Amino acid sequence: MSEGQSLKRTPLYDRHREAGAKIVDFAGWEMPVQYAGVIEEHRAVRTAAGLFDVSHMGEVRVRGAGAQAFLQRLTPNDVGKLVPGRAHYSGLLTDRATYVDDILIYRLAADDFLVVVNASNAGRDFEWIAAHAAGGEGGEVAGDVEVIDESDRYALLALQGPQALETLAPLVSRDVSGLKYYGFAEGAVAGVPALISRTGYTGEDGFELYLPPEDAPEVWRRLVEAGAVPAGLGARDTLRLEAAMALYGHEIDDTTTPFEAGLNWVVKLDKGEFLGRDALAAQKASGIPRKLVGFEVQGRGIARQGHPVVSEGGIVGAVTSGTWSPTFEKALGLAYVPPEMAAPGTPLAIEVRGKALPAVVVETPFYKRSR
């Protein structure tokens, strides 16, 4: 970012400052990376309830009589099976089946969808969706589709943890205990109209609340008062990594496909034509050149993004994310390796500052909550 270009702030910025957060530049936003400390916040989410400000995420509204057909052709998951009141995880793929971004699609009504995208890609994603809807790039015939950037219309709070439900329930105008994972409903939280979604990025039960920006600070205050612990992007990263959830710019980017990233379940090859389908069908036939695996470090140290995986002196792969895990109290991470090295139990050597750090391939997710 060039100097003089100002960073964006979410409506919760003053709350973060008051709470003593350390603020960092994340994708052009001034975001809280931690309050009390990453480990403490991480443990609060695993054992009680944590509250994240993720208002920097982007939202794109796609609606009109042609909206379902358009999203079917633009994304790999089956929008036809998505009923109103449900969301699903999907992606925006190039014709090479590599990622423009990973996304959530909410079906608000039969011809009305909300696409939620990463902050770092929000501008590019909106242009990508709008250009395809206009029938430009890619040449889709979209029919009646309206694409609107609604990022400024929503603040987004994520309440996550085993006590998320009991923290939220007393403040909500409706029963949310019956909401299924990836289900959502409209309701009022602390008197504020919200889209309440049973989703998250931590591996825990929890809710994401889409709120009018001007009312979000009050909802934040009420949730903290009810016992939710403010948690920053640092803990969000360690939590999602323990749950082995992909992060754009790490596990997935414009060089990786869903099959390589182990996200086969978002790809519905038999649903009909969609952008990237031919490349995916070809990769399914030929096999993937590399595979995303989980690893645990066995020596002392932490393997982090970019560290090479080495074998017999040559580089055979790379770490996409690595951290010290507060839950398991050891270093773990995700890496791309050749498929023949992907079986759990396979020893790996990861080069960290000139030294080979021993690691071993393990099953993912590292963390799975008990239900």
Place this chain on the structure above:
Amino acid sequence: MYPRDYLYSREHEWLRIEDDLCVLGITEFAQQELGEVVFVELPEIGQVFDTNDELGTIESVKAVAEVFTPVAGEVVEINDAVVDDPELLNEDPHGDGWLIKIRFSSADDLKSMMKAEEYEEFVQSGEA
């Protein structure tokens, strides 16, 4: 906050002189920037370093930091306690969280270091 009898570097190390030895650690500012420390890697006793050589690394959950020695010399003692219990670095960076003792070869190396008041100004200036 910053002990008056220590010397400080722009890389956020501190030194405490004990005759021809100096004790070396990282500053309160450095530990705050790093956050919760989970690994400390220190050199072997007997290793010899030139001025500004990297002598070890400190890893927190989010970041890794190299530690440099502002003075040339030989490592005569390392703090095993901080290797076993890296939280000491967060809890007491100027005391129990010390890293190594080094027998320095030239007092000239000390001339470029800051006194406590200068270091405080340095970290408050936002240049750090």
